[in-house]
Amino acid sequence: MNNTIYSINGPVIKVKDTKDFSMLEMVYVGHKKLVGEVIGVTDKFTTIQVYEVTTGLKPGEPVYSTGAPLSATLGPGILTNIYDGIERPLLKIADKCGAFIDEGIDVSPIDTEKKYDVTMQVKVGDTLKGGQIYATCPETPVILHKCLLAPNLSGEVVKVMPDGQYAVNDTVAVIRTEGGEKKELTLCQKWPIRTPRPVQKRLPIARPLITGQRIIDTLFPIAKGGTAAIPGGFGTGKTMTQHQLAKWCDADIIVYIGCGERGNEMTQVLEEFSELVDPKTGRAMTDRTVLIANTSNMPVAAREASIYTGITLAEYYRDMGYHVAIMADSTSRWAEALREISGRLEEMPAEEGFPAYLPSRLAEFYERAGYMIPLSGGEGSVSIIGAVSPQGSDFSEPVTQNTKRFVRTFWALDKSLAYARHYPAINWITSYSEYIDDLAAYYKENVSPDFLQCRQRLSNILGEEAKLMEIVKLIGSDVLPEDQKLVIEISKVIRVGFLQQNAFHEDDTYVPLPKQLGMMKIILYLYDQAMRLVKNSIPVSLMAETGVFDALVKMKYNIPNNQLEKMEEYYPMIDDKLSQIK
Incomplete structure (x- = not known):
């Protein structure tokens, strides 16, 4: 029986009166054989979403069954490659047909020669x-x-x-x-992208994904096999933060999914990644990276598939025993693709027009993260870091709120911090990490028993400063008692000297955990010594005149990562400066 197109609505087409197709089967549509997937089956109509541009398609053109689900090809040659949302190699396509992808082009995802x-x-x-x-x-x-x-x-x-x-x-x-x-x-082998790859056992999460970014590693860590969201409005540095994480985190392999991002931004990512030198190996960063580029002008249905393609590639390398980190930029554009297709299917919309199944789709994606024993033995993990782009920086919108339900680390980017050039612009009051207790044993054994105690004290000081700033806005800082003035002064040292990081400085772009701990200890030592003087009625203004606070702000630049013994020089320096106060 010949199956032909009955109706076309953007990327959604219908075939009438057929029992030849099964749910989630991959099909070829029209004379050009566009790639599609069955997303609905009734006794009258089979509904198919097409992952390519349907311009020029006509009713009556044939639809061909494949009998198999939409699958990713897995084998050597994936790394260093750049794919679109349905795993077509963009560089090979560019060689074959130029800057624009021809409809129905069939190119093997991995080099067969x-x-x-x-x-x-x-x-x-x-x-x-x-x-x-x-x-x-x-x-x-x-x-x-x-x-x-x-x-x-x-x-x-x-x-x-x-x-x-x-x-x-x-x-x-x-x-x-x-x-x-x-x-x-x-x-090589094929695997359906919507089906999680099986494992022997899911292990408890107990090791951090070390990123070298102080605000993340110290205050809001993510675990290997964990999930994190980076929500932020336009220009707050989501992509930049993900670049830093991709370059410096201690994952073996990076899967970067550009999902519905601007074309020029994606071009910048591709160019930068090809120029980056991997700090671990001294070779090109692309040697352990795969990029999935599905820009905002590419077919909207393929954007929906790109997330699943990326996670399937990540699971494949996890099954070999590697630790994989996924950067999904951005899940909001993916949710918008769901909303557009849902509208064309005439489904009942839920909050803000998104489909009612948005939460379950987000859960499906984030639940594929984890620290596992693969079928091959050993250990492997997939960590997911998803950017969210709430319109107008409104974190109460559905994608951010539903993402919050399924991730355990939340790095809220702040517009005012970004505009003040404070990067990473992660707000230390509204962000959180639920992995602290899971990672406590690791920090105790591998860094220092003091690490979490220092972290907690830093958090407390920043929390206290946030409350005090409400009072300062109303009546100014002059009326505050000296101990509260000291909290504000030390918080400034923490914010500028510790939380703010310079990606262009060789010793500040990546900071190892021992240096992060040493910096915390020095800042807290100054706080304790200064508080002792405050109790002896010495004003904070006199301490500030000694330049001791400014000296600690510059500490991050003055201590090379390979000369951590220089930290010991700061303790006598603090004592010396504070002892000069008359």
Whole structure:
């Protein structure tokens, strides 16, 4: 039976009177064979969303079934690549058809001609279970690619090719399944993007994702396998913060999803990533990065798929035993794509026009994060950091509020901080992290037993300052008692000298945890010594005249990351300056 297009509404098309399609099946639409996915089935109509531009499509054109769900191709060659939302390689497409993507273009997601040095990890007679490693090859100079048996397969190895050079579609081994069927194993596999990849066990979260950003690592940490949201209005530095995290966080692999962002911004990301030198290896940052670029002028349905494509690639590398960090920029644009498609489907809108299933879709995405024991053994994790772009910086809108329900770290970006050039512009009053208790044992064992105590004291001082500033706005700071004036003075040192960070300074762009602790201890030592003087009726204004507060603000630049012993010089300096007060 020939299935043909009955109606077209933007990216949504309908096929009438057919039982040939199943839910979430991938299909090809029209003479140009545009990629689509079945999103609704009734006895009268099959509804399909098309991931390409439908301009020029006509009723009566054929729709072809594939019998398989929308899947990502997984194998060596993913890293260093730039994809669109449905895993089409943009650089290869540019070579083939120029700056604009031709409709219905069919390009393999990974290079099928490039040969890799493959080392086999199995021998004839071995029993292979789903998710186990059967071959390895260096994908980039810094990442070893481990070829995994598809999770739904298992069997006995009956043939193994010798070590050597193979392309991704070459057969390197053959297994006999329990049903007696022989399956050829190549270097790649396919996996449906909307289905989470199975694991052996989900582990409790106990290790931080170290970013080198003081306000994050000290006040609002994210765990490996954790989730975080970066909400902020236009110009508050969401993309810039994610760049810093991508460059410096201690993940093995970065998946950067540009979902519905401006084209020029995405171009900047692509150019910057290609120029970045990886601080860990000294090589190009792209050696351990995959970029998914789905800009605001690309088909809206593909924007919805890009998030799932990104998380599937991340899970694949997690299953090899790597720690992966996903930067999703921005989930608001993804939610807007859901809203647009929902409108075309004439579904009943919920709050602000978003579909009623927005919370469950957000939950589905963020729940795919975690610290796991993969089927191949060892440990791996996926950490998700999603930017949210609330219109007019209104954090009460649905995407921000629903994201808040499913993430455990919330880095609220503040417009006034960004405009004052205080970066990262994370507001220390409205942000929070629920991972502190989970990570307490790690900080105690690997940094210092004092770390969390110092962090708590810093938070308390900043919280006290926020209350005092309400009074200062009304009646000025002159009427405050000296101990409260000291809180305001020390808070300024914390804000400018500790929380504010300079991405262009070699010793301040990334700060190791021991230096963060040392800086906290010095600031708190000054606070304690100054409070002792306040109790002896010495005014804070005299202490400020000694320049001791200014000296601590500049501390972040004066202590190189490889000479932390210089911190000890600050204690006698503080004593000396305070002892000069008459």
